[in-house]
Every structure is written in C-alpha cells, then in structure tokens.
Amino acid sequence: xxxxxxxxxxxxxxxxxALVAPGAFEPYDIQTLPCADYPGVxxxxxxxxxxxxxxxxxxxxxxxxxFACPIDGDLVRMTNNHWSFSRREAQASLGLTRLKVINDFxxxxxxxxxxxxxxxxEVQPGEAREHSVQLVIGPGTxxxxxxxxxxxxxxxxxxxxxxxxxxxxxxEREQNLLRHFRNRYGRVSVERxxxxxxxxxxxxxxxxxKGAPPRHATPAEVTEAASHGDxxxxxxxxxxxxxxxxISGDAALVMGARGGVYLCGGILPRLLxxxxxxxxxxxxxxxGRMSDYTRAIPVHVVTAxxxxxxxxxxxxxxxxxx
Numbered sequence: 001x002x003x004x005x006x007x008x009x010x011x012x013x014x015x016x017x018a019l020v021a022p023g024a025f026e027p028y029d030i031q032t033l034p035c036a037d038y039p040g041v042x043x044x045x046x047x048x049x050x051x052x053x054x055x056x057x058x059x060x061x062x063x064x065x066x067f068a069c070p071i072d073g074d075l076v077r078m079t080n081n082h083w084s085f086s087r088r089e090a091q092a093s094l095g096l097t098r099l100k101v102i103n104d105f106x107x108x109x110x111x112x113x114x115x116x117x118x119x120x121x122e123v124q125p126g127e128a129r130e131h132s133v134q135l136v137i138g139p140g141t142x143x144x145x146x147x148x149x150x151x152x153x154x155x156x157x158x159x160x161x162x163x164x165x166x167x168x169x170x171x172e173r174e175q176n177l178l179r180h181f182r183n184r185y186g187r188v189s190v191e192r193x194x195x196x197x198x199x200x201x202x203x204x205x206x207x208x209x210k211g212a213p214p215r216h217a218t219p220a221e222v223t224e225a226a227s228h229g230d231x232x233x234x235x236x237x238x239x240x241x242x243x244x245x246x247i248s249g250d251a252a253l254v255m256g257a258r259g260g261v262y263l264c265g266g267i268l269p270r271l272l273x274x275x276x277x278x279x280x281x282x283x284x285x286x287x288g289r290m291s292d293y294t295r296a297i298p299v300h301v302v303t304a305x306x307x308x309x310x311x312x313x314x315x316x317x318x319x320x321x322x
Contacts, residue, residue, distance in 0.1 A: 005316055006049070006063035006096075009107055009308030010041065011266075012080025012141030016306070017048040019057065020313045025114050027309040029057070035081045041065070042085065042093045064100040064316040066107035066308055068142060070161060076101060080141045100322070102315050104308060105144030106157045108264045109136040110318065111311030112148065112302070113155055119304035120262075121272055124281050126298030128260040133158065135257035137248050138265030138302075139198070143191040147255045156320045162251055163191040170246060170283070173239070180205040190247050194240070196267060199223075203236040223270065238278045241271065245283030249294045253287060261299045269303045 004019040007027060015035050018027030029052045038044040049059060069079040077084040091099040112134060128134075130150075137145045145162030148155045167188045169175045181188040181201070192198055199219040207214045212232060216222045225233035244263075252261055261284075268275075285295045304310070315321040 003058045003061055005313075006045070006060040006065075007309050007312035007316065008045070008063070008065040009104060009306075009312060010035070010065060010078075010083075011068045011104060012078065015041070015044050016309060017045065018306070018309050019052065019060065020309075020316070023317075025310055025313040027306055027313060030306060030309065035078075035083060038083075040083050040085050042090050045094055059095070061096060062098045062316065063094070063096050064102065064312045066102050066104040066312050066315075068104040068140075068144070071101055071103050071106075071159070100315060102157075102312070102321060103146065103159045105136060105138075105146035105264075106159045106321070107308040107311030107315060108138070108144060108262075108302075109134070109146040109148040109157055109311065110155055110314040110321070111304075111307035111309070112136060112262050114310045114314065115302065115304055115307060119302060119307070120300040121303055122298070122300055123263065123275055124284065124295075124297070124299040126260070126296050128298050129258040132259035133255045133257045134259035135248070135252050135255050135261045136264055136302075137162070137251055137261065138263050139194040139196070139244065139267045140265035141196060143194045143198075143247075144265065145251055147257065150259075151320055154318045154320045155314065157315075158255070162254070163194070164189045165247065165250070166190075167193060167243075168246075170286075174243070176209055177202070177205050177239075180208060190243070194244055194247065199236065199240055199267070202240055203233060206232050206236050206239070219267075226274075237271065237274055241274060241278035241280045242283050245278070245280035248280075248299070249284040249287055252284075252294055252297055253290060258297060261297055263299065263301045264307060268301050272301060272303075275301070 002022045009016045015033045018030040143163030147158035196219045203222045226237045
C-alpha cells in the first residue's frame with residue numbers, strides 16, 4: 001500500500017496537521033495542536049504522527065507544510081510565534097524523502113479551486129473572469145494576502161506580504177485612529193488593525209478616542225459585547241470590516257483580481273451577520289475612477305474550515321510550487 005503524505009497549515013496560534021492519500025486532496029485524520037505547546041515544528045509533527053500511527057497508519061515519506069511567515073531560503077522563522085527551523089534539518093529529523101514548505105496564504109489560495117459552492121458565502125455578486133488572478137485575503141493571527149493564476153498546467157500561486165501595506169485613513173475617524181496607533185507602533189501596517197489582536201487594539205483605540213474606560217480584554221469579548229448592544233464594541237466591529245473593505249479593494253486593484261476575491265481566515269466566518277450591516281462593500285468599491293472595476297468583482301467569504309490543508313495537498317504535487 002502506498003504511504004499517505006503529511007500536510008500541515010501552521011499559523012501563529014495553531015498547527016493543523018492531516019494526512020492525504022496519493023493523488024487525492026481531501027485531508028483526513030485532521031488534528032489541531034497549539035503551537036505554544038511545542039518548542040518547534042519537528043516536535044509537533046512527531047506528536048501528531050505518534051497519535052495517527054496508533055491507528056495503524058504508515059509514517060509518511062512526503063510532506064507539504066504551510067507557515068504564516070515569508071518563505072525564502074533554508075531558515076523558516078515564524079512571524080507571530082516562537083518557531084524557527086532549518087528546512088533541511090527538519091526534513092532529515094522527520095525522515096522525509098521530500099518536504100515542501102510554503103507560505104500559509106499560498107496554501108489558502110491554492111485551496112480555493114477545490115472549494116464547492118457550499119463552502120462560500122456571497123458578499124458582492126459579480127462575474128468572475130476566466131484566466132484572471134484570484135485574490136485571497138483574510139485576517140487571523142495576522143493578515144494574509146495572496147493570489148493564484150490559472151497556468152497552462154497548474155494553478156500558479158502568487159505569494160505576497162501585502163498584510164504589511166501601510167494603513168491609509170479615508171476619513172476623519174481613521175485619521176484619529178492612525179494617530180493613536182502611530183503613538184504605539186510608529187509605522188502602522190494594515191495588519192496592526194486587521195487581525196485578532198488588531199480588533200482588540202481597535203476597540204481600545206475607540207475607547208480612548210471616546211474617553212470611555214475599556215470593558216473588554218479579548219477580541220472574543222469585543223465581538224460578544226457588540227452582539228449585545230455595546231455601542232463602542234459595535235463601532236469597532238463595523239470599522240474593522242470597513243477598513244477590510246478598503247484594503248481588499250486596494251489589493252484587488254494591485255493584483256488585477258478580476259477572477260474574484262475570497263475572504264479567508266479564522267475571523268470572517270464569525271462575522272457573517274455583521275458584513276451586510278457594515279460598509280465593507282461600499283469601501284471595497286469606492287475607488288474613484290476605478291469603482292466600476294471593483295464593483296464588477298465577485299467577493300465571497302470562505303467558510304470551509306480546512307482550506308489551507310486543501311491548498312497544501314494541491315501544492316504537494318503542483319509543479320509550479322517549489
């Protein structure tokens with residue numbers, strides 16, 4: 001029997017591992033491990049494999065792992081957690097004949113072609129153009145931005161670090177928010193606002209601007225309070241989604257994403273009820289002379305929980321992915 005391959009989607013908070021059969025894309029034996037519980041990726045993979053091998057599974061010889069950080073050269077250093085490792089040493093330590101290491105949003109992007117209609121929620125209708133770039137963007141522990149393009153033989157990923165664009169205010173409220181964030185961080189990237197910690201920081205900034213004492217200490221508390229009528233928490237969520245609309249529209253213009261925009265990550269599926277109430281679509285399309293361009297692009301939220309693993313499975317044998 002041919003051995004399964006190991007696939008993984010490793011973010012700043014959690015590492016998701018699974019196995020995939022040869023030539024298949026559907027992950028199985030999926031487990032989520034907290035990154036903070038392990039000194040590094042090798043230890044986390046060994047723990048995962050020890051658990052699945054108890055079911056009689058043969059140890060994989062090939063793997064594709066996606067990480068929430070830039071991938072360049074042998075050293076991989078995570079942006080939002082303590083993991084750092086050599087790709088060559090990790091491959092040797094795990095006894096793998098082949099190890100592909102890719103960016104996590106490259107995996108998210110490569111997972112999009114394997115999604116079905118049931119995995120998507122429409123935010124803006126539009127006509128996706130064939131043979132055009134598709135944009136994948138989404139807040140989680142950080143803000144991921146990537147794209148894919150349909151090549152002749154396979155999907156071509158377009159990895160970026162677009163989450164580190166400079167934040168550009170579009171109204172007086174955001175000018176005040178920028179001053180608040182600049183006092184704390186100096187340069188303010190969009191990831192400072194559009195991520196889990198950013199949602200909390202945005203709430204604290206609103207409290208400061210309104211002269212109100214903060215009542216919530218986590219992003220989940222802010223979201224929960226907004227749903228129960230807390231005015232500042234509500235303003236925070238709506239502003240978060242409006243800024244995401246601004247950035248998503250800008251990124252769609254930069255990439256020429258006429259193939260569609262897909263909103264991924266762990267936060268957006270929890271805010272589906274808020275999107276219609278927000279100014280996301282208004283901000284996405286408000287691009288001056290290019291408003292007709294962005295207004296024609298279909299936008300969806302990805303609700304599939306394992307799209308990054310689907311992308312890692314795609315990348316495993318995709319010749320366009322090194």
